[in-house]
Amino acid sequence: MSLSKEQIAKRIAKEVKDGYYVNLGIGIPTLVANFVQNDIDVEFQSENGVLGMGPFPFEGDEDPDLINAGKQTITALPGASFFDSALSFSMIRGQHVDLTILGAMEVSQNGDIANWKIPGKMVKGMGGAMDLVASAENIIVAMMHTNRAGASKLLKDCSLPLTGVNCVKKVVSNLAVMEIENGSFKLLERAPGVSVEDIKNATEGNLIIEGDIPEMDIS
């Protein structure tokens, strides 16, 4: 069974360790915050200028001067701080953020990522994604394994304009958890009920399968 977006987020949440500063991209990554274990200390950074981001405000408490990178109204937890965009990217570029989780339209087997532009069709811009992927030591991509037409989004080479080269370390898709290693996708875990064969068929890039591939824990 292919994972729902929530389940992808749930699985990624297990990668978030105690003491991590984490930047969450728009979309599935934003959901990760809901599934981080309660017994660890984590702080969320939003590149528009807040560290220590909390949940959405209660109805009526929303403040136009307090939003996240997705322009959603948010709250700040005790110990939070506000800062300007330059200092925010000092955190990112300076590798003070421990983990970056973001979405992708394509990922290649050498860790290239494309997520900001479809020539002639869609150009939203890269936002902070290029800074994040060029700087972060630990990048996890949350994505669908295939597009609506069933074509793989895990490729030998990206076909879309790149956001960054050689930077993605791990991909969690609706079908699998993979590590990028020596120019290949190394299969680590399968979604419950999804076979290795299914994953193989959905992956255009080089897929390395070593030994038994366990099912993901998305409890």
Added chain:
Amino acid sequence: MSLSKEQIAKRIAKEVKDGYYVNLGIGIPTLVANFVQNDIDVEFQSENGVLGMGPFPFEGDEDPDLINAGKQTITALPGASFFDSALSFSMIRGQHVDLTILGAMEVSQNGDIANWKIPGKMVKGMGGAMDLVASAENIIVAMMHTNRAGASKLLKDCSLPLTGVNCVKKVVSNLAVMEIENGSFKLLERAPGVSVEDIKNATEGNLIIEGDIPEMDIS
């Protein structure tokens, strides 16, 4: 009559215009603050992190957390701000400071300045002087025209390690006010009672004398 240090400062104070942000170096330049006209608005910047510097504190009011670049205890005027060293040099390097007044050991006829090192003898360091002279559009040097041995400090070429090249615009010495123009010292004013001949004799660099040279107003 050769000017006293106070008189040099007094003459330079006339160069300080309404609306100027001014950085004063250690020594004679610091004295300039005492002679700025009362009817103009000026703010003094000290590169260790204060804008809107005021006079020395009253006895007993001194605060070790409030000093100027000369490490002297100071005060802050209403409208003052404190900031870090990087932002302080953003003001300087970014040419937001309108006027820089500093001392010199030597100045050359093309506007080079030396004021931080005497090889083998004295090395105090350049502090902020290199940033100031490389950045400021308007630099006035306050200095003695000759050294204790009577040798000129206004030279064809500096003999000491440089602080900056081609940057000094104006020199106010104990003998004269000079502008640096096309690789020469252009004599603008004489100290009261000092003759053009005296100044000529005390100046090793090329000195341009055009027409009558008036006496300085140091009232």
Added chain:
Amino acid sequence: MINKTVANVQVACEGIQDSMTFMLGGFGLSGIPENSIAELVRRNVKNVTCISNNAGVDDFGLGLLLQKKQIKKMISSYVGENAEFERQMLSGELEVELIPQGTLAQRCQAAQSGIPAFYTPAGYGTEVAEGKEAREYNGKMHILEEAFKADFGFIKAWKGDAAGNLIFKGTARNFNPNMCGAAKITVAEVEELVPVGTLDPNQIHIPGIFVQRIFQGSTYEKRIEQLTVRKRS
């Protein structure tokens, strides 16, 4: 104290001309200089280049200038919230330069700081790096980016005083401080212009030296782009 106060937004915008380059603070619709934008619309200044992280929405923020086709070129990092923008861009009416958000912030700060160029890893190996010098530092490739050059910067702050000192609030801070002093003339509008001496000098985010004109703004709409809330339990 050097007084930077001007009477109103009209005076603050004196000297604005067609074909100039503007910097505008704000992230999304948060912390945007609403009064200055309204004045740019009123003056109908044309052919301008805008450096701003976003391009507003169809009927607010820079979207108001886009509607009236006042903008020749946008330099932004993300423009996904504006249909008219997308239309003008895809049709070729509007020139667009998309750059990484951190590079945008740093190019503003570089202009403010007199740093003409710096190396950043952001964008290496992508379209953004085309035509730019690249160099390896610490085993990683970086590209050389230059400071912006702009004629006017439009800043929105929370509080300010006549000396031009500014304090920002929450995430409405964003690019505003980095753009102060990065253009030839910096115009700051504030929600509250307070008497000189009432701001704690320790808490000033931007010292007045970076601001040429300051005025008390009026009637801030502060529109929320994505209202997301929790139910009270």
Added chain:
Amino acid sequence: MINKTVANVQVACEGIQDSMTFMLGGFGLSGIPENSIAELVRRNVKNVTCISNNAGVDDFGLGLLLQKKQIKKMISSYVGENAEFERQMLSGELEVELIPQGTLAQRCQAAQSGIPAFYTPAGYGTEVAEGKEAREYNGKMHILEEAFKADFGFIKAWKGDAAGNLIFKGTARNFNPNMCGAAKITVAEVEELVPVGTLDPNQIHIPGIFVQRIFQGSTYEKRIEQLTVRKRS
């Protein structure tokens, strides 16, 4: 909230070794990390390189490490207040690299920000530019300067909390914020460690992400280098 508190200066300095490079905040004797310096003396760590704007005075600040000949190399902008320093330098016992103050600040901030190199006009045409790339921007020559690399940064702040958030006071701020996060490990000592949530998030000068260890300092001497006062009239 990620807790950065450590019990005391001994714990804060764990991992310090001979031959490391340290960054130390402070301008003159203002805003220097007094407790950390005392601990460096106590540990008698040797052969260290210190990046610090000044070198203290003979019997205070970094002068204490100079007395015990713990410092191999100083990287500073101004060292005129210290006779022992001058003696060690002129005799060749101490290696000294003097650099412009603004360049020093910017090389710290570059390290904090992941900017490996930048252009500055400071020092062009002088000894400081020797061996460095030079380039013209805006009709003026600039030289390429690189970010510092350091093992430990020692910071003195006024107030801080367990999250590592820092607020500085007056001109004791100086290089301290620029050095936060510029070394592999940043150790912050504060005059007052306040409960988390009591610092206004708008007024935090340095967010805790740039600080690895924070502790409540003790018995600050805060020596005044040049006492200058006016008589009360």
